[in-house]
Amino acid sequence: MSGAPPAAVNILDRESLPCALCGGERFVVVLEGARDWIGRRPGEFTLARCEGCGLIATRPRPTRAALALYYEGAYSGSGDEGLAEHELGVKGPGRLVNGYRLHVIDQLRKLGPEDTLLDVGCSYGGLMWLARKRAACATVGVDLDAGALAAAHQAPRTSYHQGVLTELGFEAGRFQLITFMECLEHDLSPVETLREARRLLAPGGVVAVEVPCWTGLWRPVFGRFWLPLLMPQHLHHFTPATLRACVEAAGLEVIDQRAMYFPAEATLSLGQALGAAFGMPAPGAPQTAGQRVLGGVMALFLAMFWLFVEVPAQFLMWLVNRTGHMMLIARAPEARRG
Numbered sequence: 001m002s003g004a005p006p007a008a009v010n011i012l013d014r015e016s017l018p019c020a021l022c023g024g025e026r027f028v029v030v031l032e033g034a035r036d037w038i039g040r041r042p043g044e045f046t047l048a049r050c051e052g053c054g055l056i057a058t059r060p061r062p063t064r065a066a067l068a069l070y071y072e073g074a075y076s077g078s079g080d081e082g083l084a085e086h087e088l089g090v091k092g093p094g095r096l097v098n099g100y101r102l103h104v105i106d107q108l109r110k111l112g113p114e115d116t117l118l119d120v121g122c123s124y125g126g127l128m129w130l131a132r133k134r135a136a137c138a139t140v141g142v143d144l145d146a147g148a149l150a151a152a153h154q155a156p157r158t159s160y161h162q163g164v165l166t167e168l169g170f171e172a173g174r175f176q177l178i179t180f181m182e183c184l185e186h187d188l189s190p191v192e193t194l195r196e197a198r199r200l201l202a203p204g205g206v207v208a209v210e211v212p213c214w215t216g217l218w219r220p221v222f223g224r225f226w227l228p229l230l231m232p233q234h235l236h237h238f239t240p241a242t243l244r245a246c247v248e249a250a251g252l253e254v255i256d257q258r259a260m261y262f263p264a265e266a267t268l269s270l271g272q273a274l275g276a277a278f279g280m281p282a283p284g285a286p287q288t289a290g291q292r293v294l295g296g297v298m299a300l301f302l303a304m305f306w307l308f309v310e311v312p313a314q315f316l317m318w319l320v321n322r323t324g325h326m327m328l329i330a331r332a333p334e335a336r337r338g
């Protein structure tokens with residue numbers, strides 16, 4: 001670093017780094033004009049595919065300091081009273097989703113009381129809570145969001161750590177299962193993070209990664225309004241092939257890869273598109289009387305869309321392995337090599 005005084009951080013500060021998977025520096029634009037449709041913070045974003053390996057990333061992307069401004073209030077600080085309880089996964093959709101994830105993982109690596117689970121991007125610790133309830137395992141959670149960790153569910157044989165996995169310096173070989181649920185797409189350096197996960201896995205231990213899937217069939221329908229783009233927090237956008245390549249580059253062996261059923265992807269994407277088309281204010285912002293009426297009509301329409309279009313369509317997409325989310329499970333080598 002030079003001796004110049006630190007410049008103020010601007011939310012529009014961007015950087016374009018070589019490809020996180022192959023180091024390539026030639027890219028093809030695949031999507032333009034994406035925005036932060038939820039928080040309505042400034043900035044337009046472009047996604048580009050690496051010509052070398054095919055990994056898609058937001059390019060240029062916000063700097064780490066600018067990203068912190070986008071994250072401010074986006075998660076624990078939203079002021080939503082019900083959020084903490086919902087995110088805990090103790091009841092409601094959060095618990096169903098976490099139960100589904102653990103069911104998928106269980107089929108390949110069943111957790112027991114002697115195991116330790118590390119959940120990266122643990123938020124309020126909902127997945128960990130359910131894993132303890134089912135398997136009586138020890139649990140360790142990592143998240144960047146100090147607010148979520150402060151409200152997370154405490155228990156014996158459980159600890160939480162705020163920060164980035166590669167900077168926390170956990171002991172090698174400590175974990176039997178490491179989960180990244182809707183987390184790796186936020187990562188500045190996903191391959192480095194997966195390498196660290198491999199270092200932290202006990203021999204034969206398993207990593208489970210769930211991310212949005214670029215080849216999902218709803219993505220081309222909704223384009224820049226596709227909910228799983230989640231601009232600008234999502235920095236990497238994986239296909240089944242590029243996710244597998246990242247995991248293999250980290251020295252892990254893929255043992256399973258499958259589509260995940262997520263039944264609100266299209267409805268929420270449609271809601272984003274309609275909100276932008278009708279100039280609706282951001283969620284939670286004050287509304288005029290006219291906007292309240294319009295919002296009510298839209299909500300009714302979206303509810304019908306969800307029931308009659310999304311639920312059956314998502315099931316068909318799940319059958320052909322083309323939903324907007326996927327899970328990959330990989331194993332560390334049995335004998336540790338250098």
Ligand SMILES: [Zn+2]
Pocket residue numbers: 019020021022023024050051052053054055
């Ligand atoms: Zn590349």
